[in-house]
Amino acid sequence: MNYLSWLFDPANWTGVSGVPAQILAHMAYSLLSLAIAMAIALPLGIYIGVTGRGTMVIAGIANTLRALPSLGVLILAVMLVSLIFTNDLAYEIPAVLVLVMLGIPPILTNTYAGIQATDPLAVDAARGMGYTPEQILWHVQVPCALPLVLSGIRSALLQIISTATIAAVVSLGGLGRFIIDGGATSNYPEMIGGAIVVAAVALVVELLLVGLTVLVVSPGLRRASQRARRRPVEPTTATIAIDLTP
Amino acid sequence: MNIEVLWLQNNLGWIVQLTLSHLYLSVIPILIGLAISLPLGWLAHRFHGFLPVVVAGSSLLYTIPSLAFFVLMPVLIGTKILDPVNVVIALTVYTVALLVRTVADGLDSVPEDAVQAATGMGYNAFQRLVHVQLPVAVPVIGAGLRVAVVSNVSIVAIAVLVGIPQLGSLFLSGLQLRQFLPVVLGIVLCALIALLLDGIIQVSIRRLTPWATRDGAAS
Amino acid sequence: MISLHNVEKRYPDGTIAVHGLSLEAPTGKLTVLVGPSGCGKTTTLRMINRLIPLSSGRIELDGTDTSHLKDVELRRQIGYVIQNAGLFPHRTALDNVAALPILLGAKRRSARAAAMELLERVGLNESHAHRYPWQLSGGQQQRVGVARALATDPPYLLMDEPFSAVDPIMRAQLQDEFLRLQREIGKTIVMVTHDIDEALKLGDQVAVLREGGHLAQLATPQELLERPGNAFVADFLGGGRGFRALQFADSDVSATVHAEQTVLLGEAPAAPGWEVVVDNAGAPLGWTDSRGPIRTEDIDVSGTIAVVNGDLRSLLDAALSSPTGRGLVVDGDGTFLGTVTIQEASDIAARHHRGIAA
Numbered sequence: 078m079n080y081l082s083w084l085f086d087p088a089n090w091t092g093v094s095g096v097p098a099q100i101l102a103h104m105a106y107s108l109l110s111l112a113i114a115m116a117i118a119l120p121l122g123i124y125i126g127v128t129g130r131g132t133m134v135i136a137g138i139a140n141t142l143r144a145l146p147s148l149g150v151l152i153l154a155v156m157l158v159s160l161i162f163t164n165d166l167a168y169e170i171p172a173v174l175v176l177v178m179l180g181i182p183p184i185l186t187n188t189y190a191g192i193q194a195t196d197p198l199a200v201d202a203a204r205g206m207g208y209t210p211e212q213i214l215w216h217v218q219v220p221c222a223l224p225l226v227l228s229g230i231r232s233a234l235l236q237i238i239s240t241a242t243i244a245a246v247v248s249l250g251g252l253g254r255f256i257i258d259g260g261a262t263s264n265y266p267e268m269i270g271g272a273i274v275v276a277a278v279a280l281v282v283e284l285l286l287v288g289l290t291v292l293v294v295s296p297g298l299r300r301a302s303q304r305a306r307r308r309p310v311e312p313t314t315a316t317i318a319i320d321l322t323p
Numbered sequence: 324m325n326i327e328v329l330w331l332q333n334n335l336g337w338i339v340q341l342t343l344s345h346l347y348l349s350v351i352p353i354l355i356g357l358a359i360s361l362p363l364g365w366l367a368h369r370f371h372g373f374l375p376v377v378v379a380g381s382s383l384l385y386t387i388p389s390l391a392f393f394v395l396m397p398v399l400i401g402t403k404i405l406d407p408v409n410v411v412i413a414l415t416v417y418t419v420a421l422l423v424r425t426v427a428d429g430l431d432s433v434p435e436d437a438v439q440a441a442t443g444m445g446y447n448a449f450q451r452l453v454h455v456q457l458p459v460a461v462p463v464i465g466a467g468l469r470v471a472v473v474s475n476v477s478i479v480a481i482a483v484l485v486g487i488p489q490l491g492s493l494f495l496s497g498l499q500l501r502q503f504l505p506v507v508l509g510i511v512l513c514a515l516i517a518l519l520l521d522g523i524i525q526v527s528i529r530r531l532t533p534w535a536t537r538d539g540a541a542s
Numbered sequence: 543m544i545s546l547h548n549v550e551k552r553y554p555d556g557t558i559a560v561h562g563l564s565l566e567a568p569t570g571k572l573t574v575l576v577g578p579s580g581c582g583k584t585t586t587l588r589m590i591n592r593l594i595p596l597s598s599g600r601i602e603l604d605g606t607d608t609s610h611l612k613d614v615e616l617r618r619q620i621g622y623v624i625q626n627a628g629l630f631p632h633r634t635a636l637d638n639v640a641a642l643p644i645l646l647g648a649k650r651r652s653a654r655a656a657a658m659e660l661l662e663r664v665g666l667n668e669s670h671a672h673r674y675p676w677q678l679s680g681g682q683q684q685r686v687g688v689a690r691a692l693a694t695d696p697p698y699l700l701m702d703e704p705f706s707a708v709d710p711i712m713r714a715q716l717q718d719e720f721l722r723l724q725r726e727i728g729k730t731i732v733m734v735t736h737d738i739d740e741a742l743k744l745g746d747q748v749a750v751l752r753e754g755g756h757l758a759q760l761a762t763p764q765e766l767l768e769r770p771g772n773a774f775v776a777d778f779l780g781g782g783r784g785f786r787a788l789q790f791a792d793s794d795v796s797a798t799v800h801a802e803q804t805v806l807l808g809e810a811p812a813a814p815g816w817e818v819v820v821d822n823a824g825a826p827l828g829w830t831d832s833r834g835p836i837r838t839e840d841i842d843v844s845g846t847i848a849v850v851n852g853d854l855r856s857l858l859d860a861a862l863s864s865p866t867g868r869g870l871v872v873d874g875d876g877t878f879l880g881t882v883t884i885q886e887a888s889d890i891a892a893r894h895h896r897g898i899a900a
Contacts, residue, residue: 080398143473144517146480149494149510156503202628202687205593205700206642207617216645220632239388243481247498256394260484269398272391283386295632297674 083259083266084273094254096274103251103278106244107237110173114180114233119226122188126222127214132189139182147240151175155247172244179240180233187229191222224294231286235279242275252278327504338493342512345489348410348479349516353472355411356418363419364426365452374427381420389413389478393485410482417478418471425467429460458531465528469521476517480509490516543569544590544698544730549599551585551755559585560755562599567747569604570728574745576735578778582755583734587700590732591617603698618646621691621699621729626707627683629675635661635686636671639693646694660689663726665719681712688720692727701733705740717743738779742766742786750775764790788855791894795857796850798890799871799880810835816866818878826870826878845870850879854891861887 083089090096125131154171162170195218203213245253255271258264331338367377396402396409433456441455457464483491493509496502544567551560560582567573575583588594590601592613601608608616629638639657644650661671664685675683684704691699705713705720721744724731735741741748742763750758750766752774759771767787770776776783803817807827811817819827819841828841845864848856848871860869861884868881 140473143470144476144514144521146477146491146494146510146513148477148480148483148491149506149513152494152498153503153506153510156498156501156506196628196631198624198626198628199630200628201593202622202624202690203630205591205617205622205624206690207614207619208642208645209614212645216641217630217632221630223632235386239390242388242390243484246484246495253390256390257484260486265404268394272394276387276391276395279386279388279391280383283382295674297630297632297634297676 080266080269083264084270089267089270096252096255096270099250099252099254100274100278103238103241103253103275106169106173106176106249106251107234107241110176110237110241111180111230111234113173113177114184114237115230117177118181118184118233119188122185122226123192123214123219125185126189126192127218129193135185135189139186142178142182147175147179148243148246150178151240151244151247168244168248172241172247172249176237176240176244180237183232183236184226184229187225187232188222191225191229192218194225195221220295221298224290224298227286227290227294231283231290234286235283238275238279238282330502330504338508338512341488341490341492342516344407344487345476345479345491345513346516348407348414348482348487348489349472349476349520351411352414352418352475353468356415356422356471357468359415359419360422360426364423365430367423367427368430377423377427381423384416384420389417389481390484392416393482393487405486407482407487409485410479410487414475414478418475421471421474422464422467426460426464429463429467430456432463433459461531462528465524465531469524472520472524473517476513476520480513543567543602543604544573544732545602546586546590547600547602549586549589549601550597551582551589551594552597558754560589563751563755563757565749565757565760567730567732569730571746572724572731572733572744574733574735574741574748575751576738576741576748576778577751577758578753579736580753581751582753583736583751584702586751586755587702587732587734590700591620591622593617618642618694619696619698621694621696623687623691623699623701623704625703626680627675627687629683629686629690631675634672634674635666635678635682638675638686639690641690641693643693657689657693660692661686663723664689679712680708681716684708684716688723692729697730699729699731701731703735704733706735706737713740720744750778762790785855785858788858788891788894789853791854791891792851793854793857793887793890793894794851795848795871795882795886795890796879798882798886799850800868800882802868802878802881804878805830805836807836807838807841818870818881820878824877826872829865847872848882849874854887854894857882858884858887858891 088095092098125135151172154175155168158171159167161167199217199221200213203217208216241249241251242253242256245251245257252271252275255274256268259267259269259271363377367374392413393409396413397404397406400412402408402412437455437459438451441451446454479489480491480494482489483495490509490513493505493512497504497506497509546563546565548562548564549560550558550562552558563582563586565573575586577583585594589596590608592608596609603619629635630641633641636654636657639660640648640650640653643653643656648656658668658671661667666682666685666689670678670682670686675686678686684707688704691701705716708716717740733744745763747760748763748766749760752758758778759766759775761769761771764787766775767779767783767790770779770783803811803813803815804820804826805811805817807819807821811830811833814831814833816829816831819830819836821827826847828843829845830836830840830842832840842865846856846860846869848860848869850871850873857869857871860871861867861882862869864870864881866881867884869883869887871879871882873879
């Protein structure tokens with residue numbers, strides 16, 4: 078069997094259900110979910126990081142949520158919502174909801190960990206110099222937290238892209254369509270084609286975000302973030318998950 | 324209510340089989356993954372130039388979406404499409420990608436003084452590893468194991484989409500038959516397995532680190 | 543001037559870190575707070591810029607009660623230097639120094655130019671300015687910290703163990719340079735250290751604190767060494783006090799200095815016996831009793847060198863460390879003038895002592 082026959086067939090690269098269209102759909106759902114997750118997790122993460130309140134609760138919830146199988150939760154959500162809606166929203170809303178929920182924990186934990194990891198001496202010096210608490214937050218803590226925050230966003234986006242692929246099983250558009258539809262019709266080359274494209278898209282996104290991180294993060298922090306990870310920190314499952322990406 | 328009970332009675336054997344398959348497919352990759360990660364992680368710790376390679380490599384592997392990985396396995400290693408080995412190997416790769424970094428970090432967190440003292444006392448490299456470094460690195464590695472195992476339980480379910488029967492089959496079944504019970508049951512069983520395995524690892528960590536305080540802070 | 547009136551710090555669990563402390567840090571002078579761990583010196587310092595709020599008492603800056611000022615207002619008038627510098631890791635050295643002025647509204651370009659000048663004043667150059675903190679050594683980071691504290695030209699400066707985190711050689715260098723800097727800028731400074739020798743070396747006035755923030759003695763370094771007020775201060779100062787006190791006593795030995803036979807490096811001595819080896823500029827390199835053309839290995843370098851109008855301790859040490867018992871004395875430019883014997887140096891010390899006892 079020529080595994081790559083589907084991938085190299087130009088017919089599959091045009092039209093409403095062609096590869097480019099599905100890439101767009103996939104990224105649209107993913108980026109929308111990421112944006113919502115960031116809108117929730119970033120402010121919450123900053124609040125928890127600065128006040129120090131709620132870290133145990135959040136860590137506990139994040140750990141519990143991770144124990145739930147994403148496929149099952151996705152299917153359950155769709156089945157529940159389709160009791161209310163009967164059009165496309167029946168699967169779009171729950172899918173995006175589940176994707177948002179998947180994206181929140183990495184961004185949240187990385188943000189508050191990043192804020193808390195800011196050199197306490199730098200914060201004390203800033204306080205002594207006469208920086209207001211808001212100024213300390215935006216001029217010192219947030220810039221120093223940036224490497225970890227971006228790492229969390231990267232982790233979240235990749236998890237969202239991965240789960241959006243699976244969401245094709247509940248009728249969501251995107252690159253998973255080729256895998257699921259190909260599976261339904263035993264069209265193995267189509268499945269392979271879809272898998273290769275989605276893997277490639279994920280790799281490109283990862284590289285773009287790594288590039289963005291290098292551009293945006295101050296060169297002064299490269300060593301600092303490495304050294305912060307080397308510090309004997311009490312290992313919780315939350316912090317280990319953070320360390321997935323450099 | 325009666326329909327549900329009936330369904331349960333009729334399918335109990337099937338459900339048990341699915342649960343056992345799920346357990347098997349979740350645990351085996353962890354064991355193999357750990358066995359591979361320990362030496363690889365040690366190499367990354369010992370030869371610091373190797374670490375960036377390891378980091379980059381594992382990040383890249385972890386980037387590949389799980390479903391895509393399952394689909395591509397037969398192409399990459401020539402197995403049959405419906406072979407559960409695909410799942411085991413894919414999950415092993417994910418586990419290694421996750422754990423190698425953790426093992427390297429765990430070994431790096433061992434105080435240099437302790438290692439040097441052991442060398443001075445006449446321990447050879449292997450003895451140092453087993454008697455000094457690993458015991459201290461255990462909490463870090465253990466935490467990584469917990470993440471890996473819980474994440475694996477979730478990913479195994481996805482393999483139903485490539486025809487591998489395990490608890491994920493309950494989800495598909497519920498979706499296709501528009502029945503909530505199988506889906507909810509599947510979620511509950513997955514969660515229980517995840518929590519069970521997580522708990523086993525936590526207990527093992529505590530057993531292996533008798534000097535640690537109750538709340539988990541080592542040294 | 544910074545004045546503390548009956549300042550107290552009580553904690554909810556009953557501990558009293560500072561008991562009713564009153565002292566004045568005179569304008570343009572360096573006041574050092576020194577004492578054993580737990581004596582409340584850092585707590586006191588941090589109460590001045592209200593990083594720790596006072597429980598009771600009053601702190602005044604040139605007569606203004608600081609409790610009338612808001613936290614941020616107060617701190618912006620006072621430079622703050624801490625151990626390990628606390629530099630912003632995400633900014634270069636230059637931007638660290640320019641940070642506060644820019645925050646307060648200065649234009650980036652002029653703030654950076656001013657920051658560069660400050661960095662040069664603390665002994666750094668352009669290549670340091672564009673490095674990030676992790677690329678700088680501990681000593682360099684500390685200098686940036688001092689420059690940063692001076693960026694808005696505050697009249698007051700608080701320093702918390704500023705030189706403790708570096709090795710002894712670097713510490714001595716930083717101390718010397720800081721003394722020179724203070725002579726130029728004349729800020730009102732309160733400094734905390736646990737090192738009594740650092741306090742004696744740097745302070746115009748030294749406050750020795752005991753546990754609980756009690757003031758054991760407030761005096762100049764010379765007074766402390768010559769007349770410790772009580773057993774605690776005497777113990778804290780440690781031994782060798784008589785000798786150490788001599789560093790604050792001036793000596794003028796221009797009249798006493800004897801001529802000495804000298805020989806240029808590379809030439810042969812005219813007569814047998816010890817001679818002083820000098821270089822082409824007339825600076826002394828050491829003693830020699832070799833015959834024949836003098837090589838570097840022939841020089842005995844054990845003797846230290848005293849300046850003609852320097853302090854008594856250097857003079858006595860020059861005489862004691864010399865292989866001949868005669869100390870090398872130079873003028874302000876480093877040119878060799880002659881020698882002074884142990885007996886003569888000792889007599890000068892005795893005269894000085896009679897002057898004190900009188």
